[in-house]
Amino acid sequence: MDTPDRLIESTRELLWERGYVGMSPKAIQQRAGAGQGSMYHHFSGKPDLAFAAITRTATELRAAAEAQLSGPGTATERIATYLRRERDVLRGCPIGRLTQDPDVMADPALRRPVEETFAWLQDQLKGVLAEGRRRGELDAALDPASTASTIVAVLQGGYVLARAANSTAPFTQVVDGVLGLLAAHAASPGSSSPTQGAHGLCS
Amino acid sequence: MDTPDRLIESTRELLWERGYVGMSPKAIQQRAGAGQGSMYHHFSGKPDLAFAAITRTATELRAAAEAQLSGPGTATERIATYLRRERDVLRGCPIGRLTQDPDVMADPALRRPVEETFAWLQDQLKGVLAEGRRRGELDAALDPASTASTIVAVLQGGYVLARAANSTAPFTQVVDGVLGLLAAHAASPGSSSPTQGAHGLCS
DNA sequence: GTCTATATACAGATAGAC
DNA sequence: GTCTATCTGTATATAGAC
Numbered sequence: 001m002d003t004p005d006r007l008i009e010s011t012r013e014l015l016w017e018r019g020y021v022g023m024s025p026k027a028i029q030q031r032a033g034a035g036q037g038s039m040y041h042h043f044s045g046k047p048d049l050a051f052a053a054i055t056r057t058a059t060e061l062r063a064a065a066e067a068q069l070s071g072p073g074t075a076t077e078r079i080a081t082y083l084r085r086e087r088d089v090l091r092g093c094p095i096g097r098l099t100q101d102p103d104v105m106a107d108p109a110l111r112r113p114v115e116e117t118f119a120w121l122q123d124q125l126k127g128v129l130a131e132g133r134r135r136g137e138l139d140a141a142l143d144p145a146s147t148a149s150t151i152v153a154v155l156q157g158g159y160v161l162a163r164a165a166n167s168t169a170p171f172t173q174v175v176d177g178v179l180g181l182l183a184a185h186a187a188s189p190g191s192s193s194p195t196q197g198a199h200g201l202c203s
Numbered sequence: 204m205d206t207p208d209r210l211i212e213s214t215r216e217l218l219w220e221r222g223y224v225g226m227s228p229k230a231i232q233q234r235a236g237a238g239q240g241s242m243y244h245h246f247s248g249k250p251d252l253a254f255a256a257i258t259r260t261a262t263e264l265r266a267a268a269e270a271q272l273s274g275p276g277t278a279t280e281r282i283a284t285y286l287r288r289e290r291d292v293l294r295g296c297p298i299g300r301l302t303q304d305p306d307v308m309a310d311p312a313l314r315r316p317v318e319e320t321f322a323w324l325q326d327q328l329k330g331v332l333a334e335g336r337r338r339g340e341l342d343a344a345l346d347p348a349s350t351a352s353t354i355v356a357v358l359q360g361g362y363v364l365a366r367a368a369n370s371t372a373p374f375t376q377v378v379d380g381v382l383g384l385l386a387a388h389a390a391s392p393g394s395s396s397p398t399q400g401a402h403g404l405c406s
Numbered sequence: 407g408t409c410t411a412t413a414t415a416c417a418g419a420t421a422g423a424c
Numbered sequence: 425g426t427c428t429a430t431c432t433g434t435a436t437a438t439a440g441a442c
Contacts, residue, residue, distance in 0.1 A: 003425080018305050022224035025418060036419090037426050045419070092303060099366040100300045102221050118367040146380050153360025153377040160359040161352060163302040164321040174356040177349050181384065206407080227435060239437090240408050248437070409442075417434070424427075 004042045006032040011053035016094040020050055020101045020110070051109055057094050058113040062120060069124050075132025076182050079125065079151065083175045089159065089168040096156045122148045139185040147182075154178045207245045209235040214256035219297040223253055223304045223313070254312055260297050261316040265323060272327050278335025279385050282328065286358065286378045292371045295362045325351045342388040350385075357381045 001009070010032035014023040025046055029039050043049045068082040095117050104110045125148035132138040154174050161170035204212070213235035217226040228249055232242050246252045271285040298320050307313045328351035335341040357377050364373035 019222070019224065019303065021222065022305060024416075026416075035425095035427055037428075040419070041425055046417090096363050096367075097303045099363050100222065100295060100303050102225060105366065105369075115367050115369070118364060146376050149364060149373055150357065150377050150380045153364055153373070154353065154356050155360065156363040157356030157358065157360030160299050160302050160363075161321060161356055163308065164299075164318055166308075166318070170352055170356070173349050174353050177353045228437080229434075238408060238410090240410080243437070244407055249435090407442105410440090412439080413437085415435080415437105418432095420431080421429085422427105423429095424425105 003032070003034050003038055007034055007039055007042060007049060008052045008056060010034075011049045012057055012094070015050060015053055015057075016091060016097070019097060020046075020104045023050075047107060047110065050104070054095075054098065054104075054110060054113050058117045061095055061117060065121060065124060069128050074137045075128045075135070076137065076179070076186065078128055079182065080179050083151070083155065083179060087171075089162045089171045090166070092159045092163055093156060096159060118152065122152055124148075125151055136187050138182075139187050142185050151178055206235070206237050206241055210237055210242055210245060210252060211255045211259060213237075214252045215260055215297070218253060218256055218260075219294060219300070222300060223249075223307045226253075228252075250310060250313065253307070257298075257301065257307075257313060257316050261320045264298055264320060268324060268327060272331050277340045278331045278338070279340065279382070279389065281331055282354065282385065283382050286354070286382065290374075292362065292365045292374045293369070295366055296359060299359045299362060321355065325355055327351075328354055339390050341385075342390050345388050354381055 007028060010028050011023070013031065014027055018027075023046075025036075025039060028046075028049065029036060032039075039049075043052070064085070065082060068085055069078050071078055071081060073081070095114055098104045098110075098114045104114065122145075126144040129138065129142065129144035129147055133140060133142060133144065154177070158171040158174045161174065162168050164170075210231060213231050214226070216234065217230055221230075226249075228239075228242060231249075231252065232239060235242075242252075246255070267288070268285060271288055272281050274281055274284060276284065298317055301307045301313075301317045307317065325348075329347045332341065332345065332347035332350055336343060336345060336347065357380070361374035361377045364377065365371055367373075
């Protein structure tokens with residue numbers, strides 16, 4: 001790995017652990033084993049490095065989600081694969097945490113990949129759910145868009161609860177819960193769906 | 204409001220906006236209209252002030268939740284009142300955001316009120332759900348504990364999605380979604396509940 | 407109680423030698 | 425490309441006068 005790469009990886013880790021505000025250039029350099037001059041030769045400064053780090057993390061996250069969501073199996077199975085893949089639950093979501101970082105949200109360039117990643121993820125899930133519905137795997141009354149949002153919200157909230165409790169248990173619990181809900185919306189063979197309202201997993 | 208109070212309020216705001224890591228003593232003083240010496244006379248330093256601020260915020264949050272959850276109405280109605288109360292959605296959750304703050308989570312004294320608030324909230328919701336079930340308002344198969352966790356996760360995830368999108372719409376959407384789910388678990392009059400698994404809102 | 411002075415370290419770079 | 429100054433400002437206090 002060359003120096004720019006090590007600097008980006010170092011920045012990614014620190015961004016995940018401490019956020020943009022809690023990360024100093026010095027810490028980036030030390031973790032990367034690079035000098036001051038080296039860092040400023042390859043990058044214009046902290047925002048530039050953060051941009052490279054965030055976009056790389058976002059790209060990886062998309063690639064992973066895409067792999068799991070486009071694998072074999074029913075819609076529900078693929079979503080289960082995605083939600084249950086191995087995660088560093090107690091470290092939190094490397095993209096979701098940036099949402100709380102005032103300096104990231106204040107900078108349009110840094111903010112954009114965060115916003116786009118969430119939009120993309122919701123859209124992917126929506127696509128999988130819509131496909132499941134078309135194939136007759138899922139209840140025709142289920143709304144793909146709001147269900148997708150709810151799944152992402154449960155995921156992000158699961159991280160928060162896990163960190164608050166310093167335990168992965170709440171994360172596992174809510175993920176199991178949302179998957180159970182999805183299972184409850186499997187189309188009953190031979191019966192066109194009943195159910196009420198127009199909301200998310202319930203609609 | 205006396206000087207210590209103004210300092211605590213100032214700290215609460217900064218903690219909410221910028222987090223512990225992003226908040227300096229100088230900023231606290233300026234916002235409170237207090238001098239350096241004054242701040243260090245009343246508080247031993249940044250951690251001491253943060254502790255006062257966090258516990259105050261936690262206390263207020265509990266009082267508000269308790270008021271809404273113990274009001275009149277069915278279990279579902281009270282939870283709807285709680286979830287739909289006015290919130291500064293785009294500012295995020297003042298307690299939940301601390302979960303991402305490395306220096307808060309590393310300090311047991313600062314961490315405890317965060318952990319306890321989430322535990323308390325889940326327990327309150329669990330109580331309301333259990334009561335609703337006892338009264339026959341909710342499906343007997345619904346699990347109060349995991350449903351409570353899911354509700355809190357959706358709430359916290361809703362904040363994340365809202366901040367990512369810079370819009371309150373995703374928050375409203377997921378809150379409506381989870382309330383719709385709860386409505387779908389209203390005990391059907393005269394029919395003992397069907398449904399599958401043992402998970403959260405679905406169980 | 408509040409103010410001003412002082413202090414050490416770090417943040418976040420820039421400049422120029424090698 | 426990398427290293428070593430150098431620089432301005434802030435972080436986070438402590439000390440002592442008033």
